[in-house]
Amino acid sequence: MSVSMSSVPRIVITGLCNAGKSSVFNLLLQSEVTIVHSQKGTTTDPVTRRWELPGFGPVALTDTAGLNDTGGLGLSRHRTALDRLAAADLVLMISPGNQPPQPRETEILRHITALGKPWMAVLTHAARPVHPKKLALLESGSWPFEPPGAHGPNSTGLSGPWPADPQNPAGDLPPAVSVQPRTPHRVPEEVPRSSSAPFGCQSVIQVDNPTGQGYHQAVQALQRFFSQGDSNASSPLEGLLEPGDTIILVTPQDSGAPAGRLIKPQAETLRDALDRDCMVLTLGVSRVSQAYRRLIQSGAGPRLVITDSQAFDLVRDQLPDDQPLTSFSLIYARIRGDLPEFYKGISRLESLKDGDRVLILENCKHHRQNDDIATRQIPALLRHYTRADLEFSFSRHLHGDANPRDYALAVHCGGCMAHRQEILRRQRLFARCGVGMTNFGMVLAHCRGGILDRAMAPLLPCSSPERRL
Template identity: 35%
Template sequence: MSDTAPRGVRLVIALAGRRNAGKSSLINALCGQDIAIVSEHPGTTTDPVAKHYELLPFGPVTFYDTAGLDDEGELGTLRIEATRKVLWRADVAVIVVGSEGITNAERDIASRIRELDIPCVVAFNKRDLRGPSEADAAWCAQNGLTAVEVSAREGLGVDALKTALIDAIPAEMREEPMLCADLVTPGQWVTCVVPIDLSAPKGRLILPQVQVLRDILDADATGIVVKEHDLAASLDNMKDAPALVITDSQVVDAVAATVPESVPLTTFSTLFARYKGDLASLVAGAQAIDALKDGDTVLVAEACSHHAMDDDIGRVKIPAWMKRYTGKDLHFEIYAGHDFPEDLERFALCIHCGACMLNRREMLRRIRECQRRGVPVTNYGVAISKLQGVLARIIRPLGME
């Protein structure tokens, strides 16, 4: 097992339940280590405790031990809120049931998890003291919940719970994402348009461009890299038209005007919208730009922190383009980091970066969180193509109209 896998590549599995249900003992049993403090005193776990683990044969996951959702008092309310934040980010949830069996507390927890559309497994802990009653088993069956009997203390049923967790992992987390190799065949030519502006790192290309070029080579195709003002000459010098042109979104309008309609055209960021997230959802989110009103606040979400340049794409160019396109008095807030604002609902739209520094699971988590809270979400490249009036052409090579 290794703790070196980045946060974004790890599936998040949250353990939730009442105080003293045995969540801490169970996470210790799952990981085979004493990670969480175990005590008979209710409320021992005050803040979420994370443990990285290699859940084979799936891969890296993070288990979260959380405070009891029946905690009391002012501090208890804060602990419950911290638990709910973990649930926002969870890919799979485990409802841990203690020796008292299913109560209204577990039913409330299950309802909350169902609202978040999180796959869920019920772990009847302390089977050495009491197994699930017929009524408990019937309730799980009626609600479509997989139930597993375990004893964290005795180590019974732990492997069965791991199997149930793997079975519950969403299909989207198992898929091998595509970048661009499926768009070309061996021997074809692909032209990549790469502007060199203030934000371009000196002496190298940015990560999305490098990854796309590597994918082209892995497909046994040939990649040509040009700056936007050299594109026309490059196309004229080619014996045959390229099989695909991929451009930086910031110059998509000029490139679209240069590349013949017969040549497939897309952008690096649009490829990453498919590779790192859910392209259909991000395209649908871009359409929400047309519904923006005066006074609306737009969230510009960046996955990493960086020094902002005078022509920064997220902080300068996109806001200017959006104001010009909509003609509305819009407000923009930049949020750089791992988590979204707690008050996400107050935003009329979220425009996310290309997520080159995030794994697909983390980006899907962010898209899902926006959808759960009723906030349209798109990404930089898709939004720019919409603002420049070329979105339909840009998504066509990816099988969308």
């Protein structure tokens, strides 16, 4: 099955000119895709390639221009590179291991940290001793250090012109001379860092680009990083069904539905049910009560009914109150993000007031409908429910300059096209600023169907102790 680049995790390579970024890009891809040269500014526009990360699957790998490339078109390259960083799921900060840390490298790391991005340090020139100052910083874990959001996004000023360093106006790396380490020469093994927190420094990896040394450690660190987010449910129905169970999927095929196919959450859930050896009835809204009656008569009532969130009220009206019912959007909130955190966010609705700003966050680039869920339905529903004159903003990427504190609430789509790490990053960024974030399906269940607790019950472990989340 082909996988679009927009739905795979994005790894973005950054660092100063001549740090070895393009060399690491080529090393990971195991081919000469971009030009490697000691001449500064060789990489201009970002270059992205689909890479099959061994043991994980497809990812998008991006090489960018050096963030101290100030000459000629340097500043616009610099901005494009920062845009790529803002959209990354993981940043690889490339730095020559044999040279001391540069103030501008620290600026880059502060910027990455302010964006709430997870990153790995990739030290090139592994055949040479690690510079003692760099080693000391890495060993103490103090490179850089404030928690994300401490100064708000973009607090480093990286999005503007680079601040001039009078000693070194271009911010160049020192010439690549061999340093005399004060500590004995040692090449530490790849060091895993904060394993459970998907932000901050995840690992320190050493590579020697000309010989390829460190390639396997780099791949292992990346595999570890991308599989750690999948420690909860990784497929839509995990822990919800037993083989032989019957489920009903309510998939309205209205004018907004794509011609000739099911949308991704419906198709993936259907496939997952088949893989789990379950019986599936897939139908439109008008057939729910009929199908339910037939199943009950046959003695095999549905273990679960999963509906499109927009039809919550219509489906609810056709089922008894004790029939477990949830929606595709809630199921995806569980596998793509932190479900209880989204659930908590819904309580914010009760205190919204006139003039409060609400950010509607999506992830894919779907075509807008007349009655678009993000730009029409959710805003209308929230205004009606809260009776407040709310202001809405819409975003498909959470850009680096977005400040959660500008909003009273964020509402996220189901995230079916997003990587789990990206949704978790967005949730953490808002949670750290004390701003609630909830989900489209929850707003629909709560404000239109009045059945949010019921729709959450099949997905929360406390409501059904034998179920595994």
